[in-house]
Amino acid sequence: MFNNVTIVGVGLISGSFALALKEKGLAKHIIGVSRTRESEQKALKLGLIDEALPLKEAIQKSDLIYVAIPVDVTIPMVTEILDQINDWQIVADAGSTKMALCKAVQLHPNRHRFVATHPMWGTEYSGPEAAIHHAFTGRSCVICEKELSDADALQKIENIYNNLGMHLVYMAPDAHDVHAAYVSHISHITSFALANTVLEKEKEEDAIFDLAGGGFESTVRLAKSNPAMWAPIFMQNRENVLDVLNEHIVQLRKFKACLEKENYDYLIELMENANKIKRILQ
Amino acid sequence: MFNNVTIVGVGLISGSFALALKEKGLAKHIIGVSRTRESEQKALKLGLIDEALPLKEAIQKSDLIYVAIPVDVTIPMVTEILDQINDWQIVADAGSTKMALCKAVQLHPNRHRFVATHPMWGTEYSGPEAAIHHAFTGRSCVICEKELSDADALQKIENIYNNLGMHLVYMAPDAHDVHAAYVSHISHITSFALANTVLEKEKEEDAIFDLAGGGFESTVRLAKSNPAMWAPIFMQNRENVLDVLNEHIVQLRKFKACLEKENYDYLIELMENANKIKRILQ
Numbered sequence: 410m411f412n413n414v415t416i417v418g419v420g421l422i423s424g425s426f427a428l429a430l431k432e433k434g435l436a437k438h439i440i441g442v443s444r445t446r447e448s449e450q451k452a453l454k455l456g457l458i459d460e461a462l463p464l465k466e467a468i469q470k471s472d473l474i475y476v477a478i479p480v481d482v483t484i485p486m487v488t489e490i491l492d493q494i495n496d497w498q499i500v501a502d503a504g505s506t507k508m509a510l511c512k513a514v515q516l517h518p519n520r521h522r523f524v525a526t527h528p529m530w531g532t533e534y535s536g537p538e539a540a541i542h543h544a545f546t547g548r549s550c551v552i553c554e555k556e557l558s559d560a561d562a563l564q565k566i567e568n569i570y571n572n573l574g575m576h577l578v579y580m581a582p583d584a585h586d587v588h589a590a591y592v593s594h595i596s597h598i599t600s601f602a603l604a605n606t607v608l609e610k611e612k613e614e615d616a617i618f619d620l621a622g623g624g625f626e627s628t629v630r631l632a633k634s635n636p637a638m639w640a641p642i643f644m645q646n647r648e649n650v651l652d653v654l655n656e657h658i659v660q661l662r663k664f665k666a667c668l669e670k671e672n673y674d675y676l677i678e679l680m681e682n683a684n685k686i687k688r689i690l691q
Numbered sequence: 692m693f694n695n696v697t698i699v700g701v702g703l704i705s706g707s708f709a710l711a712l713k714e715k716g717l718a719k720h721i722i723g724v725s726r727t728r729e730s731e732q733k734a735l736k737l738g739l740i741d742e743a744l745p746l747k748e749a750i751q752k753s754d755l756i757y758v759a760i761p762v763d764v765t766i767p768m769v770t771e772i773l774d775q776i777n778d779w780q781i782v783a784d785a786g787s788t789k790m791a792l793c794k795a796v797q798l799h800p801n802r803h804r805f806v807a808t809h810p811m812w813g814t815e816y817s818g819p820e821a822a823i824h825h826a827f828t829g830r831s832c833v834i835c836e837k838e839l840s841d842a843d844a845l846q847k848i849e850n851i852y853n854n855l856g857m858h859l860v861y862m863a864p865d866a867h868d869v870h871a872a873y874v875s876h877i878s879h880i881t882s883f884a885l886a887n888t889v890l891e892k893e894k895e896e897d898a899i900f901d902l903a904g905g906g907f908e909s910t911v912r913l914a915k916s917n918p919a920m921w922a923p924i925f926m927q928n929r930e931n932v933l934d935v936l937n938e939h940i941v942q943l944r945k946f947k948a949c950l951e952k953e954n955y956d957y958l959i960e961l962m963e964n965a966n967k968i969k970r971i972l973q
Contacts, residue, residue: 531906596911599910600965603942608968613870620870627909631906633969634966651951657885664883682887683883687915
């Protein structure tokens with residue numbers, strides 16, 4: 410049980426994290442740090458946080474500082490927080506990329522108080538209003554470079570995620586970023602591109618609305634995601650994302666060739682191969 | 692209320708349709724026609740049908756014959772059924788393409804007893820076991836060439852779909868196929884291709900399984916769909932599907948170029964444009 414926890418960012422992940430901490434009795438008092446007064450007020454009103462404070466004051470009061478903001482600003486933010494903490498305080502982040510951050514803080518004298526995490530949960534919504542109860546449960550949470558975190562810090566963070574019902578997975582930051590490109594980042598790019606495809610080609614919006622039952626909603630859902638969050642993820646992980654994106658274009662071209670050449674047998678073969686994903690996703 | 696309804700095919704759509712007819716008190720007795728004895732037995736055991744009969748006998752006994760089988764075999768099947776019916780019987784189909792079928796039956800002397808429909812509902816599963824209660828509700832159902840169906844036949848089919856809680860939309864077959872390519876067929880192709888991409892690149896299946904919370908499941912769900920159902924759809928609608936697929940590859944290449952050139956501003960712009968899909972899908 411933490412007495413005071415600061416969440417930096419008061420949005421989807423941090424807000425849901427704050428709600429979960431309270432629900433599970435893991436934190437007495439939650440302090441919110443936000444760039445805007447408007448978000449602070451919303452977070453207070455929604456009961457995500459008990460108090461809004463400037464960063465410096467928040468750090469001074471807190472046992473745990475949890476950073477969940479876009480990955481580009483996470484790096485200077487975590488560095489700034491590590492600069493200011495004492496040896497009993499813990500810092501953790503929730504970013505969707507881990508390589509750049511882990512590298513940036515690698516030599517920081519307080520690196521040992523930091524735990525690099527990525528809870529694999531999210532929705533296409535953002536901001537304080539997007540925070541929900543019972544998030545995270547049943548999902549995986551990646552922890553990177555656990556050997557660089559102090560045992561007490563690691564254990565307390567693991568304890569939180571375990572209490573939230575998450576399945577802990579340990580990976581090196583580079584492995585995390587490769588896998589995240591495959592199973593998360595590429596899905597977002599295909600969704601954004603699919604939305605643009607349909608918006609470009611389908612001028613009758615009523616038809617999209619009327620007919621969207623046919624599988625469109627689930628594949629395009631992620632296209633509602635926040636660009637300010639996703640652009641930095643794609644940029645930080647651009648080599649892995651490009652690698653997967655190139656392969657995806659190759660795979661789409663195979664479908665295209667089948668249709669152009671009316672090669673029914675190969676079309677069936679491509680789909681039967683795709684069906685193998687059933688083995689992995691029940 | 693129909694006395695006897697025959698469903699041709701005893702799978703996801705026909706099975707769910709049969710369950711709904713019984714639930715809503717719209718049919719007294721349901722006859723199943725299937726290619727295989729195994730499916731008939733499953734459908735009987737699952738209570739989807741009351742009786743399994745050969746096609747000819749089933750037609751003779753039925754007020755309504757509802758065809759929900761892959762779109763390539765739908766054409767000869769609907770033709771064969773129209774050959775055998777009397778002037779009080781009704782035939783309808785549930786196929787995902789409408790152009791080829793409507794054209795094929797256009798000059799049939801019994802065309803006026805046929806109603807061409809496409810209920811926009813489905814899941815990635817197939818077979819009798821995939822049939823579920825309360826399917827269709829809240830979704831759209833397209834009816835094509837309603838002017839070519841007798842008023843009584845049209846009205847009875849509209850009545851069924853209305854009772855199932857569907858929203859009726861009327862379209863020409865060519866318009867239906869264009870819109871279906873945009874909002875349904877392309878989503879399936881991208882999902883199949885995405886599954887193949889990840890299966891090709893990600894050799895660690897455990898990692899897919901562990902990390903799939905990050906949006907992957909919803910975009911790849913449709914890749915579990917039945918190739919025997921989807922290959923004929925893509926082939927019948929190949930010109931429209933190719934048109935949308937080409938545009939989709941163009942859109943993906945824009946993301947690729949942004950990443951290659953590290954053009955952050957254009958990347959944001961592409962995603963902000965994709966966000967407009969929110970306007971259409973709430």
